[in-house]
Structures are given as C-alpha cells and as structure tokens.
Amino acid sequence: MDGQLKKTGMFIVLVAFLSLHSEVFAAADEDAKIWCKSGNGTVCSEYELNNPIEYKQVLIFPTGFAADEYELFRDEVDRMIFNMDVNSNLYSHTYLSKLLYIGYWLPGPALDSGEANFGAKISVHPIRNKALTLNQDAVIATVDAIKESVTPWLAPWGVMVLYNSRESQVTANASPPSFIMNSYGIAKINRKNIDGPYVAIHELAHAALNFVDEYTERGLENVNINVLNYLTSQAYFDKSWGGFRLGIASILGIYDLKISEILAANGSGHVDVTKYPSRVESPRREKEYYAYQGGMFFGKGTYHHAGRNIMNGNRGSDAPDDGYSLAHNDSQLEIVRQVFENGGVPFRPNDRIRNAGPHGNWPSAIGGATNVMVFDADKNNHYQPTKSYDIQIGWYERHWKVCKWKFVRYPCYKSVWTTAEKQVKSAVRAIDLKETQLYGFAKLVRDVLCDLGVMEIPNGNGKVKLCEMTVDEMTDAFVPTLQFPSPYQEVSVPASQWMTKYFYRFRTDNGTFKSGWTGWSTFIRTL
Amino acid sequence: MTRSRALLIALVLSLFSVYLLLSDSGTEKASARRAVPATAQSTATGREKKHQQVVKLVEKKNQEIREERKRFEREGWSFVETAPPDHDVIELNPNALSEKERYFQVQLQTTTFWGEELAKVKQIVLKARSPKTRFVAIESLGRSEEPAAQAHLIDLYRLVSKIEEKQQILGLLRPKSLDDFVGSFLFSEIENVSQHQLLREQASVLVVSVALMQTGSEDVPDSIKARVPEDWHEKFDDIWKNLRRK
Numbered sequence: 001m002d003g004q005l006k007k008t009g010m011f012i013v014l015v016a017f018l019s020l021h022s023e024v025f026a027a028a029d030e031d032a033k034i035w036c037k038s039g040n041g042t043v044c045s046e047y048e049l050n051n052p053i054e055y056k057q058v059l060i061f062p063t064g065f066a067a068d069e070y071e072l073f074r075d076e077v078d079r080m081i082f083n084m085d086v087n088s089n090l091y092s093h094t095y096l097s098k099l100l101y102i103g104y105w106l107p108g109p110a111l112d113s114g115e116a117n118f119g120a121k122i123s124v125h126p127i128r129n130k131a132l133t134l135n136q137d138a139v140i141a142t143v144d145a146i147k148e149s150v151t152p153w154l155a156p157w158g159v160m161v162l163y164n165s166r167e168s169q170v171t172a173n174a175s176p177p178s179f180i181m182n183s184y185g186i187a188k189i190n191r192k193n194i195d196g197p198y199v200a201i202h203e204l205a206h207a208a209l210n211f212v213d214e215y216t217e218r219g220l221e222n223v224n225i226n227v228l229n230y231l232t233s234q235a236y237f238d239k240s241w242g243g244f245r246l247g248i249a250s251i252l253g254i255y256d257l258k259i260s261e262i263l264a265a266n267g268s269g270h271v272d273v274t275k276y277p278s279r280v281e282s283p284r285r286e287k288e289y290y291a292y293q294g295g296m297f298f299g300k301g302t303y304h305h306a307g308r309n310i311m312n313g314n315r316g317s318d319a320p321d322d323g324y325s326l327a328h329n330d331s332q333l334e335i336v337r338q339v340f341e342n343g344g345v346p347f348r349p350n351d352r353i354r355n356a357g358p359h360g361n362w363p364s365a366i367g368g369a370t371n372v373m374v375f376d377a378d379k380n381n382h383y384q385p386t387k388s389y390d391i392q393i394g395w396y397e398r399h400w401k402v403c404k405w406k407f408v409r410y411p412c413y414k415s416v417w418t419t420a421e422k423q424v425k426s427a428v429r430a431i432d433l434k435e436t437q438l439y440g441f442a443k444l445v446r447d448v449l450c451d452l453g454v455m456e457i458p459n460g461n462g463k464v465k466l467c468e469m470t471v472d473e474m475t476d477a478f479v480p481t482l483q484f485p486s487p488y489q490e491v492s493v494p495a496s497q498w499m500t501k502y503f504y505r506f507r508t509d510n511g512t513f514k515s516g517w518t519g520w521s522t523f524i525r526t527l
Numbered sequence: 528m529t530r531s532r533a534l535l536i537a538l539v540l541s542l543f544s545v546y547l548l549l550s551d552s553g554t555e556k557a558s559a560r561r562a563v564p565a566t567a568q569s570t571a572t573g574r575e576k577k578h579q580q581v582v583k584l585v586e587k588k589n590q591e592i593r594e595e596r597k598r599f600e601r602e603g604w605s606f607v608e609t610a611p612p613d614h615d616v617i618e619l620n621p622n623a624l625s626e627k628e629r630y631f632q633v634q635l636q637t638t639t640f641w642g643e644e645l646a647k648v649k650q651i652v653l654k655a656r657s658p659k660t661r662f663v664a665i666e667s668l669g670r671s672e673e674p675a676a677q678a679h680l681i682d683l684y685r686l687v688s689k690i691e692e693k694q695q696i697l698g699l700l701r702p703k704s705l706d707d708f709v710g711s712f713l714f715s716e717i718e719n720v721s722q723h724q725l726l727r728e729q730a731s732v733l734v735v736s737v738a739l740m741q742t743g744s745e746d747v748p749d750s751i752k753a754r755v756p757e758d759w760h761e762k763f764d765d766i767w768k769n770l771r772r773k
Contacts, residue, residue: 219769222728224698226669227736253672256639275662279636281629300729301698353637359671360641392609393599400588402581409578411585417611420596420604444770494598503612505637519634520612 033105034150035074039081039096048100049153053343056157057100058204059143063120063134064111064164076162077103080194084201088326089333090310091209092201095340102154104146111165118142120163120188122170129169131450132188134161136175139186156184158208160200163190172199173450174206178267178380181428181485184208197326202310209335210382212268214304215313215324217297217447225273225301228259228445231433235259238430238483244371244490248431255357255373257488262431263448264296265352266487267380270311270331271295272352275303277377280507280516282349288331292322297448305331338383346384349513352377355504355521356488362523370525371490372504379426380485386426386508391491394419394503394520422491423509429486449482498525619647621654628660635663639670649679653686665692669699677701681712690723697729702737705751710737714754717763727759731766739770 036044038055048055060080062073081101084092092099108117119135139159147154167190174187185207193199205211233249235257248257258273265273271290278287288305295302299316306321307329314323328336338347356373372391379386396415403412495502503520596606615623616630619640624631631651640648645668652664665683668676677700684696697716702709716722716730738744738751747755747767755763 219772222725222732223736223770224729224732226698226701227733229701230736230740256670256672258670274636274666276632276636276659280633300694355638357639359639392607393604394609394612396611397592398588399592400585402578402585407574409581411581411588413588417609419607419609420599421607422602422604492602494595494602494604496595496598503617516633518637519630520617521638522617 031070034102034146036100036102037078037081039085039092039099039101041081042097044100044102052153052155052157055098055100056095056208056339057102057155058158058160058208059102059104059154059156060160060162061104061106061117061139061142062164063106063108063117063161065107066110067107069107069164070105072164073105073162074103076191076194077101080162080200083194083197084204086197086201086326089328090201090326091205091328091336091340092197094336098340102156106142111163118161120161122163122165122167122190129171130167131171132161132163132173132190134186134188136180136186140182143184158184158187158204160187160189160204160207162194163188165190166192168192172203174203176206176210176212176268176382177208178210178382178485185210198310201326205310205332209332209339210268211311211332211335212264212271212296213313214271214295214309214311215297216294216299216316218315220297221299221316223298223300225260225264225296225298226258228263231445232257232259234433236432237486238432240427240429241490251357254359254362256359257356257373257375257431259433260301261375261377261487262484264298264302265377266485267378267382267385269335269378269381269383270329271302271304272377273302277303278348278351279354280351280518282351282513282516285348285351285513290331292317292319294322305329335383344383346510346512348384349515350376350378350381350384350386350508350510351515353506353508353515353518355506355518357521358523359521360523361526370493370495370502370523372493372506373488373490374506375488376426376508377487378508378510379487379489381510384510384512387511388426388509389424389489389491389506390421390509390514391424391493391506392419392421392504392517393493393495395495395497395500424489424491427489429489431484431486431488433482433484445482495525500525619644619651621647621650624651624654624660628655628657631655632657632660632663635660635667638667640667640676641671641673642675645671645673645676645679649683652683661687661692662695665695665699669696677709681709684712690725693723693726694729697726697733700733702733704741705734705737705754710734717754717759718756720756720758728762728766731755731759731763732770735763735767735770739767745771 036049038044038048060077065073085096086093106117109115111120111122114121118138121133122130123133124130139161143154143156143159170190170192172187172189172193175185177183177185180186187203187207189199189203233252235248237244237248260273264271275290276287277290278285290303291306293300293303294312294316295304304312307327308321308323308325309327309329309332310325311332312322312324317323334347338344354375356375358370358372362370374389376386378384395418397418398413399416400411400413402409493504501522501524503522505518505520507517508515613627613630614620616627616634619631619634635648635651648664648668652661655661655664665680668680680696680699684693687693687696700709700713702713704710705714713730713734717727717734719727734751738748742748747764752760
C-alpha cells in the first residue's frame with residue numbers, strides 16, 4: 001500500500017470512528033465530547049464558530065488520557081486558558097474574546113504504552129533532556145475526520161496536543177505551519193508546561209502565528225548561522241522544480257542560494273538574516289530595522305527587532321531592550337494585528353527580496369535556456385504569501401540602419417533600451433538535503449529541526465521519526481532526506497543573444513501591495 | 528553591451544566598408560585600362576551592389592531583433608517602457624555615492640557583485656558614512672561565491688575599526704580548507720593575543736566548524752592544535768567539544 005492509500009484508509013477509519021462516537025455539539029454541556037470557550041470564558045456562539053477570519057480556533061487534543069480522565073482533561077484545558085491570559089500586549093490577552101479554545105475529548109492508551117493517541121511519546125531529545133514527539137500526519141488526519149463527520153465549521157488556527165504527564169525537564173515544541181506546509185501548525189505541551197503562561201503562549205505562537213524563536217541556544221552564542229551555508233552545495237532541487245533540477249553545487253557562483261536564508265528568512269516575518277529586512281524601496285513603507293542578533297537558535301547572523309518578547313531569551317545579549325518578556329516586539333505585533341484586526345490583510349509589501357542569479361557570465365554549458373532566480377523571504381509567509389512576481393528583462397537592443405559617410409554606406413545601429421515584462425505566479429518549490437551529507441553538522445541541524453517541530457521525514461512510503469533517534473542510529477538505519485520549503489523560484493527567460501548583456505529585476509505582489517523593484521542585475525550569455 | 532564594445536564594432540564595420548570601397552576603386556582602376564565608359568558603369572553597379580549588401584545585412588539584423596521580440600511575446604512577455612538602468616548605481620560609481628546613497632543600498636542588498644565590481648563594493652564600505660550602507664555592502668561581499676570577495680573581506684577586516692563590523696566580516700568568511708588563505712587568516716587571528724577576545728573566539732568557532740566538517744573527530748586533531756597558541760588551547764578545546772556535542 002502506498003503512502004497516499006494509507007492516508008486515505010486512516011481517514012476513512014477515523015471518520016467512521018468519530019461518526020459512531022459523535023455527539024451533538026454542546027458548548028456548555030459538561031459531558032460534551034467537543035466544547036468551545038472563548039478566551040474570556042464565554043461559550044462560543046455559532047456566529048463566532050462560523051467566522052474563522054475574525055475568530056481564531058485553537059483546537060486542543062488530549063493524548064495519554066484514559067477514558068475516566070475526562071474531567072482532568074477539561075480542567076487542564078481551563079487551567080491553560082486561564083494561565084494564558086496575562087496582562088500584557090500578548091495576543092492571548094489583547095484578543096481574548098477572539099480566541100476560541102475548542103476541546104475535543106479523545107481518550108486513549110497511556111503515553112508509556114507506545115500506543116497513545118497520535119503515536120505521542122516522551123522521547124529522549126537528541127540534545128536536551130526529553131522531548132514531546134508524535135505523528136503529525138495522524139493529528140492532521142484526525143482534524144480532517146472531525147471536520148468531515150462532526151463539525152464542518154472546524155478551521156483550526158492552531159492545534160495543541162496536551163500530554164497527560166507532569167514530568168519536568170521536558171522540552172515542549174511546535175511546528176510552524178509554513179515549515180510543515182499546512183494551514184495550521186501543531187504545538188505539543190505537557191501538563192507541567194501549563195503551570196505558567198509562557199510555554200503555552202510561546203508554543204501556540206509557533207503553531208498559529210508562525211513565529212520562530214528569537215533566542216540563542218546554549219553553546220551557539222558565538223556561532224554564525226552562515227556556517228550552515230557550507231551545506232548549500234550538498235542540497236538538491238526536488239521534483240517541484242521540473243526541468244530545472246540541477247545539483248546546486250554545479251550552479252553556485254552563477255546563482256547564490258543559502259541554507260541560512262532557507263532556515264531564517266523564510267516566511268516568519270519577524271526574523272531575518274539581515275538588520276535591514278526591507279531590501280527594496282516600496283511606496284508608503286517605512287523600512288524596518290532589526291537591531292539585535294539572535295534567532296533560529298544562532299547567536300550570530302540572524303536578526304530581530306528590538307523589544308523584549310515571548311519568543312526571545314536572555315542568553316547572549318545584555319541590551320535592556322533585548323531578551324525575554326511576556327510581550328511582543330513591534331514586528332511581532334504587526335503580524336498579530338494583521339491576524340486579529342485586519343482580517344489577515346497585509347500591512348506591508350513583500351519587500352524582503354533579492355536577485356539570486358545568474359550573476360556574471362551564463363556559460364553555454366549550463367544550457368540554452370536562461371533561468372533567473374528570485375529570492376523572496378515572504379514566498380512561504382503564512383499570512384501574506386507572495387501571489388506573483390513581475391519580472392523584467394532589459395537589454396540594449398540594436399536598431400540597425402544604413403549609415404552613410406561620403407559615398408560609403410555601412411551598417412550602423414542605435415542602442416535602444418528595451419524591457420520585456422512577465423507576471424509569474426508564485427509556485428511551491430522545495431529543496432532536499434540528505435542527512436548523510438551533513439558531516440559534522442548533523443547534530444546541529446537535527447537540533448534546529450526538532451526545535452522547529454519538523455519531526456518526521458518522508459522515507460519511502462513511511463516516515464522517519466527524526467527526533468526519536470540518535471544521529472548514529474539514523475545513519476545506520478536510513479538515509480533520510482530533509483526537505484525544506486524553498487524561498488527561491490526560477491523563471492525561464494527566452495534571452496537568446498550570445499555575448500549580450502541582459503539586465504533583470506523583479507518585484508512581488510501579495511494581493512494587497514506590490515513591492516518596489518530590486519536593483520538591476522546583469523548576466524552575459526557566453527560561449 | 529558596453530560603450531567601448533559598441534565603438535569597437537562600429538570601427539570594425541567602418542574599416543570593412545572602407546575596404547569594400549577600396550576594392551571597388553581597385554576594380555575601377557583595373558577596368559580603366561580597358562574601357563572608360565565600361566568602368567564608370569561597373570563602378571556604379573559595384574556601389575549599388577555593395578549598397579544592397581549593406582541593406583540586406585541591416586534587414587537581416589533587424590529581422591533577428593524582430594524574431595527575438597516574437598520569441599518573448601510567444602512566451603507571455605510583453606514589452607514595456609522603463610527608464611534605462613542608472614549606470615552610476617549598477618556600476619557603483621563611488622563619486623555618486625552621496626547623491627544616490629539610497630539607490631546604492633537597494634543595489635547592494637538585492638544584487639550580487641562579481642569580478643571587478645567587488646573592489647568597488649569594498650570602496651563603498653570604506654567611503655560610506657551611513658552604517659546601513661556599510662553593513663549592506665559588507666553583506667553583499669559575503670554573499671558572493673567568488674574567492675576574490677573573501678580576499679576583499681579580509682582586507683576590510685584589517686581596515687575597519689569597529690568591532691561590530693569586524694564581527695560581521697568574520698561571520699561571512701568561508702574558508703574552503705584550513706590551509707587556504709582564509710583559513711590561514713583565521714589562524715592568524717586566533718594567534719593574535721592582543722586581539723579582542725570576542726574576535727578570537729569567533730575565528731575559533733569558524734575554524735572548528737570547518738575542521739569538524741572535514742574530520743568529525745571527537746578531540747582536536749594534533750595538526751590543528753599545533754596551529755593554536757598555548758594560551759588559547761583550553762578555550763579552543765571548549766569550543767570544539769561544544770560544537771562537537773551540537
């Protein structure tokens with residue numbers, strides 16, 4: 001049975017199971033299988049549940065809770081909601097009444113049985129103490145099945161899985177939706193984690209707001225994310241690139257792709273690999289400034305906005321306005337306001353762009369067709385993905401005529417600046433990296449991915465649980481391929497003249513704003 | 528096409544035309560010895576013939592242009608009016624920096640430079656007063672895959688005085704091996720006992736990263752340890768163990 005069939009089978013079984021066990025939705029019913037309370041404690045109305053643009057649904061699943069622990073699960077959900085309301089500018093407080101917490105009762109075997117809901121486990125973390133792991137596909141299939149059988153209005157903004165464990169020293173984690181290429185992310189927390197407000201708010205910010213960490217991992221204070229760029233030459237374009245499937249090593253120098261950009265400038269909207277994320281000039285847009293380094297666990301080479309906040313930590317910076325606090329900084333607040341006040345409509349253009357090649361000579365050995373490459377940090381932005389690119393190619397066209405000097409007639413030309421333009425839709429592109437090719441960086445990359453909640457890697461028809469195995473076990477058993485959504489996209493250009501200098505630039509359209517143009521880059525087709 | 532190349536082609540074509548003219552004259556002279564009226568006629572015919580050749584050539588060239596335009600149109604491109612690129616900006620003319628600095632910043636952030644342009648990027652770092660321009664220019668050199676860009680970064684490291692800029696430069700260095708010029712430079716920084724501790728540490732982190740990629744060894748190999756000064760052995764060991772654990 002292939003992967004797709006397995007998924008379909010799992011979905012049918014789940015729909016049948018949930019149909020048999022479904023009860024009429026009764027938000028206030030103390031015995032309901034599914035219930036909903038807004039952040040301020042009121043029962044969700046039908047209007048609210050049917051307006052996911054305005055009201056954000058946080059779906060909470062139990063795992064490891066036995067059939068007689070229904071009350072415990074409900075109480076724990078209430079406790080979590082209560083603790084998430086901290087007087088601050090945090091989304092969980094400011095937009096209390098717009099957050100709909102939906103509990104869904106799903107009893108199951110204990111966590112240590114190996115058969116808990118969604119294959120959830122408390123595993124030994126490859127780097128730190130212990131980690132919460134599960135099968136994310138099973139969570140997604142369950143959401144689909146509930147939507148199909150019980151609640152067609154279900155449209156999760158984020159999903160939280162609450163583990164029935166009070167074990168301490170367990171690292172909660174969450175997958176931002178753009179990294180798992182899904183409409184919502186999945187947060188994993190245990191009961192101990194909800195004793196205070198931080199973990200639930202932080203992890204839901206990953207899973208729903210698509211935020212990434214701004215803190216620095218211990219030991220990486222002086223490590224620059226650019227060291228990962230050594231791995232770029234080991235990466236491959238996956239099948240989404242169609243005919244443009246070259247080994248990246250063969251085109252570096254003509255194109256410049258960077259693993260650092262793939263990890264830290266790829267859809268989060270509040271962390272970048274530069275202090276000046278707005279790379280082009282756009283109308284009515286004040287350029288942003290990310291004053292401090294730190295993000296995606298690296299102490300150097302990643303940047304974020306000033307202001308203590310919930311995604312940051314106190315390691316690696318002494319600045320008074322950099323570090324941890326139960327608050328958002330300005331760039332996070334802009335995203336929060338976009339989600340809760342502006343119906344998701346962007347406040348800014350997708351201006352985090354640059355030309356990624358070709359640069360210089362375009363040798364004929366690369367092929368007859370020319371492709372320009374765009375880099376767009378918002379291509380995979382969860383809230384304002386780029387819809388299309390306007391690409392311009394320019395050159396000095398030779399308009400020939402007959403010139404005359406005394407009796408002599410000879411061909412001459414006038415150079416006329418000519419520009420061709422095309423709109424190209426933004427398309428999904430992914431980049432593969434074999435873990436065996438990570439050399440000494442395997443553990444580092446694993447750490448980054450596990451903290452990002454990227455826990456499962458496709459392997460044939462199944463999945464490898466990346467965060468439940470050591471690097472050595474993994475290498476002995478499998479050669480997993482890590483797949484990343486790509487912030488790059490190629491555009492074919494019918495430039496055909498040899499030894500002619502072509503210019504190119506582009507801008508983005510996110511449906512609300514067009515960005516400014518990049519600078520003109522040039523390449524020459526050489527023999 | 529650069530202006531100099533256009534001039535060169537125009538010169539070649541002019542010389543070719545002169546050659547054709549001289550060839551005609553030669554024919555004229557040769558024919559004059561036989562019959563004067565026939566010569567005048569053949570000269571006129573020859574000129575006309577050459578003229579037609581030129582017309583044909585011009586038509587052929589323009590046809591090629593029309594075909595290229597059609598190819599673009601067939602693939603969904605349309606032709607639009609735009610201002611030609613500002614060559615001061617795309618060629619990073621240092622004399623235009625103060626007047627066009629914001630455009631320089633966009634150019635530095637959104638394009639990658641190569642060849643001779645890399646030296647101009649370095650000049651911009653040294654000339655610009657705006658911290659942003661300096662930052663994005665250094666960043667631009669770091670993005671380039673050309674070895675020359677790494678050499679310019681090392682030059683800049685020695686020329687800039689701010690520790691933040693030195694740190695930024697160190698973060699953009701990519702030795703291909705520990706024995707190439709970038710690797711040697713990093714070891715020289717580690718050896719420099721008067722250097723700021725942060726910079727020695729950052730250089731060490733980079734050396735260790737490259738060494739780990741190459742060796743994956745549990746402990747610092749002797750060949751590398753021999754290049755690290757004694758006062759730094761303990762620190763270097765710590766960095767190695769920490770990154771190895773990672």
